[in-house]
Amino acid sequence: MSVSSSSHHSDHSYILNSPGAMASRQRSSLRGTSSLSPVAPDQQYLSISVTDPVKLGMGVQAYISYRVTTKTNMEDYRGVEKMVIRRYSDFAWLHERLSEKYKGIFIPPLPEKSAVEKFRFSAEFIEVRRRALDVFLHRIASHPQLRFSEDLRNFLQADEEIWAMERARSQEGTLFKKKPSDFMQIFKDVQSKVSDVVLGKEKPLEESNPDYEKLKHYILELEEHLGESQKQAFRVVKRHRGQALSEFGRAVKSLGDCEGGSLGKAFSGLGGRSEFLSYKLQNQAQDLLMNFEEPLKEYMRTVQSIKVVMGDRAQAFRQQQELSEATKLKEINLEKLRLVRPDRVAEAEIELREMRVQCDEATRRFEEIVKRMQKELVRFQEDKTHDLGLAFHDFAEGQAQLANDTADAWRTLLPDLESWSQVAENNGI
Numbered sequence: 336m337s338v339s340s341s342s343h344h345s346d347h348s349y350i351l352n353s354p355g356a357m358a359s360r361q362r363s364s365l366r367g368t369s370s371l372s373p374v375a376p377d378q379q380y381l382s383i384s385v386t387d388p389v390k391l392g393m394g395v396q397a398y399i400s401y402r403v404t405t406k407t408n409m410e411d412y413r414g415v416e417k418m419v420i421r422r423y424s425d426f427a428w429l430h431e432r433l434s435e436k437y438k439g440i441f442i443p444p445l446p447e448k449s450a451v452e453k454f455r456f457s458a459e460f461i462e463v464r465r466r467a468l469d470v471f472l473h474r475i476a477s478h479p480q481l482r483f484s485e486d487l488r489n490f491l492q493a494d495e496e497i498w499a500m501e502r503a504r505s506q507e508g509t510l511f512k513k514k515p516s517d518f519m520q521i522f523k524d525v526q527s528k529v530s531d532v533v534l535g536k537e538k539p540l541e542e543s544n545p546d547y548e549k550l551k552h553y554i555l556e557l558e559e560h561l562g563e564s565q566k567q568a569f570r571v572v573k574r575h576r577g578q579a580l581s582e583f584g585r586a587v588k589s590l591g592d593c594e595g596g597s598l599g600k601a602f603s604g605l606g607g608r609s610e611f612l613s614y615k616l617q618n619q620a621q622d623l624l625m626n627f628e629e630p631l632k633e634y635m636r637t638v639q640s641i642k643v644v645m646g647d648r649a650q651a652f653r654q655q656q657e658l659s660e661a662t663k664l665k666e667i668n669l670e671k672l673r674l675v676r677p678d679r680v681a682e683a684e685i686e687l688r689e690m691r692v693q694c695d696e697a698t699r700r701f702e703e704i705v706k707r708m709q710k711e712l713v714r715f716q717e718d719k720t721h722d723l724g725l726a727f728h729d730f731a732e733g734q735a736q737l738a739n740d741t742a743d744a745w746r747t748l749l750p751d752l753e754s755w756s757q758v759a760e761n762n763g764i
Contacts, residue, residue, distance in 0.1 A: 379407075379408060379409050380406075380407060380408060380409075381405070381406075381407045381409060381476045381482055382405065382406040382407065382476075383403065383404070383405050383406075383469075383472045383473065383476050383491065384403070384404045384469065385401050385402070385403055385465055385468050385469040385472060386401070386402045386404065386465075387401065387402040388400070388401050388461050388462075388464075388465050389401075390456055397455075397456070398422050398423070398424075399422065399423065399456070399461055399464070400420050400421065400422050401420070401421055401422070401465060401468065402418060402419075402420060403418070403419050403420070403421050403472070403490075403491060404416070404417070404418045405417045405418075405491040405492070411483075411488060412488060412491075412492060413492055417491065417492050419490075419491065419492065419493070419494070419495070419498070420495065421490070423445075423448070423464070423468075425490065425498070425502075426445055426468055426471060427445060428490075428502055429475075429486055429487065429490045430442060430443075430444075430445050430471075432484075432486040433475070433481060433484060433486060433487075434643070436484070436486070437480065437481065437484075437707075438644070438647050438651070438700070438703070438704050438707075439644060439647065439648070439703060439704035439705070439706070439707030439708050439711070440478070440480065440481065440644070440707050440711055441637065441640045441641050441644055441711045441714075441715060442481075442640055442643075443470070443471050443474035443475055443478075443481075443637070443640070444471070444633070444636030444637055444639060444640050445467070445468070445471055445636075446463070446464050446467035446468065446471075446636075447636075459624075462625075463624070463625070463629060466625065466629070467629070467633065470633060475487055478714075489501050540652065540653045540656045540657070541649065541652070542648075542649075542652055550712070551645065554638060554641055554642065554645070557638060558635070558638045558642075561631060561634055561635050561638060562635060564631055565628060565631040565632055565635055568623065568627055568628040568631055569628055571623060571627075571628075572620050572623045572624050572627075572628055573620075575616045575617070575619050575620035575623060576616070576617060576620045577616075578613070580609050580610075580612055580613040580616065581609070581610055581613035581614075583606075583609050584605075584606040584607065584608070584609030584610035584611075584613060585606065585610065586606070587602050587603075587605050587606035587609065588602065588603050588606030588607065588610075589606075590602050590606075591603035591604075591605075591606060597754070600751065601751055601752055604748050604751050604752075605748060605752075608744045608745065608747075608748050611744055612740070612741055612744055615737060615740055615741075616737070619733055619737050622733055623730065623733070626726060626729050626730075627726050627727075627729065627730045630722055630723065630726040631723075631726070634719060634722070634723065637715070641711075641715070644704070644708060644711070647704060648701070648704045648705065648708065651697070651700050651701040651704050652701055654697045654700075654701075655694070655697040655698050655700070655701045658690065658693050658694040658697045659694055659697075659698075661690060661694075662687070662690045662691055662694045665683070665686060665687045665690050666687060668683060669683045669684065669687055
């Protein structure tokens, strides 16, 4: 069963390695559509669209599949155009792979799964998710590093059978493939760490960087204010969807049919205008949902992605500090062995060299995360300013148009009401 027409189409084209790449990215909005100028033949581009959601399966096994179409002239891709069928779990796989491989980068967020079974296959939920998945790929395709990911390329091009094999292969060695003994060791390590902290034997190592502390404070404040804005946007949408005006219109029209004459005509006109305005409000509610509430929710999810990166940074910092301390202890131990156990010096020197390699690698990982975060924050602020600025502009514009439509509807009714009032006055009603 097709649950959405093919008219739900978006085609994000991104010129790569060119001065216009940033402009192209900023012209794209969270609406799930973009309008870009033609790409010159000598410029690389990557165009992705998520369309045609279709319900497959029955009962608890049912799911929605999506058509993912890619158009590109990038040399690593096979052919100019490719269409594949993917489901939500495939998008989740791509998100997980990117999160594992690109520490320090704000991986674009996925839409949440529906916690309520009866809403999973509603037309509105499916369309909201389709657009969110489209935004997810749009942000990856416009990212200067993520768009060259091998996992993205496999996601966009692998046929269904090959795709299933690729997913199975990539999951080998992950948490789901670990042996019971591995889980026991993980549990013991975590338990030991927690016990040390609780008993005061070990204090969590944290960065003492004033600028980073300001950033963390800003992210927490941003999360709070975005959450409040999204909550109020939900209320606005809910209010616009109210049926009171429509029900009032039907009641007044029925009253007009009962009365007849000029009074009945006046009531019918009042009822008709009320129903018309209710229809306008319903359309406005749908527009607000897609172009105002959903962008706010998308940035709420993005903040969660930023917090994940902050957690990765904290972990990388702790690992670097712990290995640095361990290296110092081995250096001290080596000097002691030179005095009391010359026969163990060679072994200790090997251990020290290995520890220094690990420490250097940990330092490199931490510094790479810090460097990536700095660039990501610039991109995030640019995107946020553009996207939310557009969302609030469209909100204000839509409200202004609704106010004008409302005023016009009532204004055109006034002559009829005034005429009836005059007749009623002349007749002594």
